[in-house]
Amino acid sequence: MEFAATNKSSLNRFVALLIGLVLCATQSVAQADFPTVFPQPVLVLDQDELFNSSKLGQALQLAQAEKRTVLLQESRLISDAFVIEEQRLTEIRNEASAEEFRTLSEDFDKRVLVAREEQLAKDVEMQKTIDGQRRQFLVVAAPFLSEIMSKYFASAIIDQRSVLLFNRNLDITLEAIETLDRAFELNPDLATEKE
Numbered sequence: 001m002e003f004a005a006t007n008k009s010s011l012n013r014f015v016a017l018l019i020g021l022v023l024c025a026t027q028s029v030a031q032a033d034f035p036t037v038f039p040q041p042v043l044v045l046d047q048d049e050l051f052n053s054s055k056l057g058q059a060l061q062l063a064q065a066e067k068r069t070v071l072l073q074e075s076r077l078i079s080d081a082f083v084i085e086e087q088r089l090t091e092i093r094n095e096a097s098a099e100e101f102r103t104l105s106e107d108f109d110k111r112v113l114v115a116r117e118e119q120l121a122k123d124v125e126m127q128k129t130i131d132g133q134r135r136q137f138l139v140v141a142a143p144f145l146s147e148i149m150s151k152y153f154a155s156a157i158i159d160q161r162s163v164l165l166f167n168r169n170l171d172i173t174l175e176a177i178e179t180l181d182r183a184f185e186l187n188p189d190l191a192t193e194k195e
Contacts, residue, residue: 040155
C-alpha cells in the first residue's frame, strides 16, 4: 500500500517535471522565433486638419488654387468666345443657304465638343495634381511626424478617421501643426522641394 503511494507520488513528480521541461522548451522556441514586444503608445493625427491648418499645407493649397483660377479663366474665355460665335451663327441663319449654314453649324459643334473634351482633360489632370499634392505634403511632413513619434516612443501614428474611440491625450495634431509651421518658417522651400 505504502509502496503504491510512493510510486504514485514519484509518477506525479515525474509528470510534473516532464510538463515543466516541455513548457520551458516551448517558451525557448517561442522566444527564438518571435521578438519580445513591449507595449508602446499609438498616436492619433487628424490629417485633414494638419493639411488645412499648417502653413505648409496652406502654401501648397494656395499654389494649387492659383493654377485652378487660371484654368477657370481659360474655360470662361473659351465659353464666352463660343457664345459670341453662336450668336453670329444665329444672325446669319436667314442669310446663308441651308447647306452653308449646316456646314458652319456642324463645324461649330465639333469645335465646341473638342474644346469641352480638352477642358475636361485639364480638369482631370488638375484633380490628379491635387491628389499628388496631398501625397507631396505627407512626404514633406513625414520626417517631422517621425520626430514626434520618437519623442513619445510611439509605435505608430494613425489617422483619426480610422479610430472609433481614443484618448484625446494621444492626439498630436496641434503639436504636428506647430512643428511643421516652425519648419516652414525656417525653410519656405519645403512647399516645392519634393515636387
